Amino acid sequence: MNRLLFSVLLAAGLLFSASHALRFDLQSGHTKCIAEDIKSNSMTVGKYSIVNPSEGHPLPESHKLTVRVTSSYGNSYHSAEKVESGQFAFTTGEAGDYMACFWAPDHKPEATLTVEFEWKSGVAARDWSKVAKKNQVEAMEFELKQLQETISSIHEEMFYLREREEEMHKLNQATNANMARLSFLSLVVCLSVAGLQLWHLKTFFEKKKII
Template sequence: MKAIVKHKELYLVLLCMLFELGSGLYFHIGETERKCFIEEIPDETTVLVNYKVEHFDPKTSTFMPSHSVGMHVEVRDPDDKPILSRIYSSEGRISFTSQTPGEHVICLYSNISAWFSGTQLRVHLDIQVGEHAIDYANVAQKEKLSELQLRIRQLIDQVDQITKEQNYQRYREERFRQTSESTYHRVFWWSLAQTFILLTMGWWQMRHLKSFFEAKKLV
């Protein structure tokens, strides 16, 4: 039994490693269907979104590249304020920088209401955050950096991203503490109010019973 549990734990660890190694995914959408993804992002962090749209070809029973369908992309910050909202082509790359830490919502949907007689679309999506969104080959070419200088640049960006992640974790802990304290105070005052109501009702019942017994001359 212990051996089976160990094998299951090993399988879960390997599965988690696979998810961490590959951030790309694909999903299917229908007409007017909207897909949204939530990404927790620190402040002042660059986010790169790569996507590609394919349509289903009944003749070959496979998904083929589509050039006539565009995608409407919307990004909203944790305060539900729009960061960008534009219509792009069937394949593209979108980049934005977060201004506030928290959960950002990225939504994609087709820019037309009917296409290809209602066939499904397959959307390949890859979201990269922080230093993963930087094209270091392009940076090295533009700034004429040597291999050592480029490696130092990568390490600096990684340290900067780790610092942002730590600040974001402290921000989350502070918000959680504030929520916990607010919940505690509400529960305390509600319990106090319930106790006061129960004591008041008990006192009123005692007075009412005393008046009843005195009226009936039982006491």
């Protein structure tokens, strides 16, 4: 019983540590960063939004965010500029601290933004499978477009080579036909010259006998 209770508490602790939901204030012209220690090859998802200070009215122009999510190695996994809300989902490439930094542009007079941010990773991220699937589908669509362009380029190259091969084949046939005609003509000329020489020799010897 104690072992079972310990396992449940351990699992609950892991889920809690892998999920962060918080609300914080951010002054215009300032930056706030939140770090998350994530294992390699783990799914992580997050969403953020600015809380509207006046419900039923659009957000003020001063309420914009610039967001960056990077790894401890400096690799960028998410980037958004001057947005009111956003979300991200990716699979970590390396283990370590991942940093989500929020920056509010300068504004006069100074404005205070209230930001809601939720970040989940590992098992806790499974609840956001739709977000992950959307990002994965977009990535697959991009890869498929690249593959389609590559295939089209290969097809065009194949058609070009085939046309060149046909042109070369026709050229070779024409060249072979010309060579055959030239060879026949050369043979006729050689035989004519040889016959002419024989006729001259015959005439020469006949003249010698007469003398």
